Amino acid sequence: MPRRTPRLLAALALVGVTALPGLAEAQSVTLNQAAFRFLRQVRRPDGQLPNWISRRDCLEDNPTFGADPNLQRATIQMSPNVQGARTGWSLQVWAGSGVDCTDVNQRQGAVARCWEVGRAANPNMAVVTIDVSPRKIAGQREMQDVLPDDIGEEVCQQQIQLPITLYLMLVDGGGNIQGSVAKWENTTLDLLGPPAPTAISAGIAENALVANWTVPIAGDLDDIDGFAVYCAEAGGVPADGMGGATGMGGASGGGACSSSLLIPGRLPDPALQCGRSGGRGTRETRTNTLQNGVEYAIAVAGVDRVGNSGPLSPIACGTPQPVTTFFEAYREAGGRGGGGFCSWGPPGPAGGVAASLVGVGLWWLRRRRQRA
The missing domain is CATH 2.60.40.10 (Immunoglobulins)
Incomplete structure (x- = not known):
């Protein structure tokens, strides 16, 4: 028995050495709140659901905004933490609503309901940043193979409100998901306004x-x-x-x-x-x-x-029209008071002044009714 102990220890040591590279190369993608940014021309405060995609976001995700240095093209920008990526792999972002996009059948084939909205070809870089097009999300699976710049504004006129889940996953050359997947579930595609008054x-x-x-x-x-x-x-x-x-x-x-x-x-x-x-x-x-x-x-x-x-x-x-105020009408009728408590005029019969004011008031109200 003592003679076999060194061999056993050596075998265990060899297993440990060969396992270490595998542990160091464990694949994972994580995304926290701070790593998700929605860039837009006009910032939306927290009370106005800044992570949601509005019709304006969809419309301002266009080449004109992208080409003008004074305009901010609407873009979702994510900087996930990626571990264990290898050469030839890609970091892909898929969107879906009410489905599991880690299921290959939801990404490929006739019944698939997820669509790709972003990709980084070199996820093994120290810092990975990936831009996602709001218009690409609005285009859904029908626009999956269309570049964001080629998706027309008509997709922004849809009357829909759709909760969106974004899946960030490492995919190898064979299309297989490697390691853990990050999910972002705080975005809704909201192009549906309120009912009409x-x-x-x-x-x-x-x-x-x-x-x-x-x-x-x-x-x-x-x-x-x-x-x-x-x-x-x-x-x-x-x-x-x-x-x-x-x-x-x-x-x-x-x-x-x-x-x-x-x-x-x-x-x-x-x-x-x-x-x-x-x-x-x-x-x-x-x-x-x-x-x-x-x-x-x-x-x-x-x-x-x-x-x-x-x-x-x-x-x-x-039809907008000039509006005659009470005191304008009063002046037109010959009144000379300024309308304030401190205004005064030459003394005269109190009853006559009061009657004149009442008459002017009734005339002014009658003109208002006629114009209305």
């Missing part, structure tokens, strides 16, 4: 219109962060033949109200926004400066926490 009216103001609406009662109202008003000169027929509402409160003329640029039920053109109110309970806001004497069509859309606008409401029309 109803009962739109356009109140008349000087160089402006006052939009009024009823908050929608369907859909996820907790997601509403406010409302946006959109303006365009009235007239024209929408491309699909859809008209707007007939003249409503404050609408000039009382006839049909139409706009070729504001189409109810469609997503609005951001360039037409002319007013904004915060809070899901608001029901009125004044537009930005408009031109007196020009008839405008207005429509309202809800805005969610990530900045997505929902579809447009029915439209209403109105």
Whole structure:
């Protein structure tokens, strides 16, 4: 027995020596919160779900933003900790929703539901950074083989809200996953805005219109962060033949109200926004400066926490007009008081002054009603 002990110890030592390289080359990919960055032109605060992909993020992931040094192209940037990568392997990022992308059948074949959104060809470098295209995520599996620069803006107009899981995995030359896989589950593809408001009216103001609406009662109202008003000169027929509402409160003329640029039920053109109110309970806001004497069509859309606008409401029309205030009317009627407690004029019969003020007030209110 003593003679066999040295041989046993030598054999164990040999096993230990040959096992050490394997332990040193253990493969793994890990990703923490600090290693995930969403780069965008306008930073979104924590209360507005900064890790989610909005319609604006999708639209600003384009070559124009990438080529302009003054613009930040929307990009998801990840710097995972990669251990044990070998030459010829790649670090791949796959996206999926409700499926396990480590299953090869979800990445390849007719029933696959995951799609590749990023890849680093040299994951054995000391620092690995990989950029993921928001538009590539929005394109889903149908756009897997299309470069991000070649994916059109139409994918950003989808009305979807989809939880996304990103899988970061080391893949060898044979397509096999090596070692542990990192999962990122804090991102949602949110291109779906709130439901449209109803009962739109356009109140008349000087160089402006006052939009009024009823908050929608369907859909996820907790997601509403406010409302946006959109303006365009009235007239024209929408491309699909859809008209707007007939003249409503404050609408000039009382006839049909139409706009070729504001189409109810469609997503609005951001360039037409002319007013904004915060809070899901608001029901009125004044537009930005408009031109007196020009008839405008207005429509309202809800805005969610990530900045997505929902579809447009029915439209209403109105014409901004000069507004005569009470004291302007008073002066036009011959009044000479300044309107303040300290103003005074030549003494006169108190009853006559009071009667004049009452008369001017009634005349002014009558003019206001006629203009409304």
